Amino acid sequence: MNKQVDLKNKRVIASTHVKLGEKNRMDQTYTDVNDIFYNSELTPSFMTGSEVIREAIKRASVGTSVAYPITPQSEAAALIGEIYAEGYLDEYFRGESEFAVMGQC
Known part of the structure; x- marks a missing residue:
């Protein structure tokens, strides 16, 4: 179900105010949103x-x-x-x- 996409030419968004890999106050890790859109597993749910x-x-x-x-x-x-x-x-x-x-x- 996952489709691999060449991310070099497709950038959905780029954040300039946080560093990737840092954690916020709720211990969530900042990540590149392109990983979420293109590389994460898709699990159908209602x-x-x-x-x-x-x-x-x-x-x-x-x-x-x-x-x-x-x-x-x-x-x-x-x-x-x-x-x-x-x-x-x-x-x-x-x-x-x-x-x-x-x-x-």
């Missing part, structure tokens, strides 16, 4: 949209998340709160209104 958002925030090592829990994003906001409790986020703000969220951004 995830809801909210679970995809949770995993994306967790794997991206973001420091802050701002959310407004309104349907249909209520589940996503709750899952983001869980990863905040696990220590993957430094700050998490749940706004009371759209204006509160825009003010935080």
Whole structure:
């Protein structure tokens, strides 16, 4: 299922603010995103949209998340709160209104 691609001519993204191989505060290792896209094993799994958002925030090592829990994003906001409790986020703000969220951004 994996397809080997010549990475010399294909660069999806290049990070300039972190060194590859270093670890972040959650002991995750910074790696070249091209390895993830082209060389990692692909394992099919079913995830809801909210679970995809949770995993994306967790794997991206973001420091802050701002959310407004309104349907249909209520589940996503709750899952983001869980990863905040696990220590993957430094700050998490749940706004009371759209204006509160825009003010935080």
